[in-house]
Amino acid sequence: MATRLVTALARGLDILGHLASGPRTASEIAAALSLPRATTHELLKTLEAYGFVQAEGSAYALGIRLFELGNAVERSLDVVRIARRHARRVAAECGETVQVALLDGPEVVYVAKVDSEHAVKLVSTVGARLPAHLTAVGKAALAYRTEDELDRLYPAGSSLEVLTPSGIDNTDRLREVLAEVRKTGVAWDDCESNPDVRCVAAPIRDGRGGVIGGLSVSVPTYRWDATFADRLSELVTTGAAALSANLGDPTVPAR
Numbered sequence: 001m002a003t004r005l006v007t008a009l010a011r012g013l014d015i016l017g018h019l020a021s022g023p024r025t026a027s028e029i030a031a032a033l034s035l036p037r038a039t040t041h042e043l044l045k046t047l048e049a050y051g052f053v054q055a056e057g058s059a060y061a062l063g064i065r066l067f068e069l070g071n072a073v074e075r076s077l078d079v080v081r082i083a084r085r086h087a088r089r090v091a092a093e094c095g096e097t098v099q100v101a102l103l104d105g106p107e108v109v110y111v112a113k114v115d116s117e118h119a120v121k122l123v124s125t126v127g128a129r130l131p132a133h134l135t136a137v138g139k140a141a142l143a144y145r146t147e148d149e150l151d152r153l154y155p156a157g158s159s160l161e162v163l164t165p166s167g168i169d170n171t172d173r174l175r176e177v178l179a180e181v182r183k184t185g186v187a188w189d190d191c192e193s194n195p196d197v198r199c200v201a202a203p204i205r206d207g208r209g210g211v212i213g214g215l216s217v218s219v220p221t222y223r224w225d226a227t228f229a230d231r232l233s234e235l236v237t238t239g240a241a242a243l244s245a246n247l248g249d250p251t252v253p254a255r
Helices: 007-019 026-033 037-049 064-094 136-142 147-153 171-184 226-246
Strands: 053-056 059-062 097-104 107-114 129-131 187-190 197-205 211-220
Touching: 007 026, 007 037, 007 053, 007 059, 026 037, 026 059, 037 053, 064 097, 064 107, 064 211, 064 226, 097 136, 107 136, 107 211, 136 171, 136 187, 136 197, 136 211, 187 211, 197 226, 211 226
Parallel strands: none
Antiparallel strands: 053 059, 097 107, 097 211, 107 129, 187 197, 197 211
């Protein structure tokens, strides 16, 4: 079945494409795109209200919102490319599954994954989302959110979704865990997103030094012990720091 396009949206996108070559008046845009003048005026005013175009005298030019979105896309592509490279490095050292996820509100989005040398079935896949409070990568990032941000995401006294019996199910317990993450610099998933898998993660930072996500190593419970956990903790800390440096984190030198 043929896809049905939204006419108004298509016309608005045509206008943006036309303005890529430089400022134009509403009359010039209408003539070039064979649009009614009244429709062109309405579309321009709507695009202007959302920051996608800006008035320059009697003409219109592309707006700052497009610049912001373009930078966001560029940053996202850089994060994915760099994340894959560092995930491969960590995986080569431990032979286990390594993942990188970014925090998006109360969820994490997985952007890179290198599979273990062993057979491991994980809940997460690249592009998938999971509740941040049930994952090591999510807790590694949530720990560095402000109190106001945490209050908005997790109102005091509220219950939380769980995926396994081990999951954190209330905000009081979550605050305790996040405080421990800030103290130690690493976060743990003790069979909270998968009953058969444990994970350890460290936070990753962007060019402003802000925590945006985490890098984790996941291991089946039958291969997990305290000595291995200590080694993996060091690996994720080092790997996350190297990834952060490549993202421009000013607190560590680039590798």
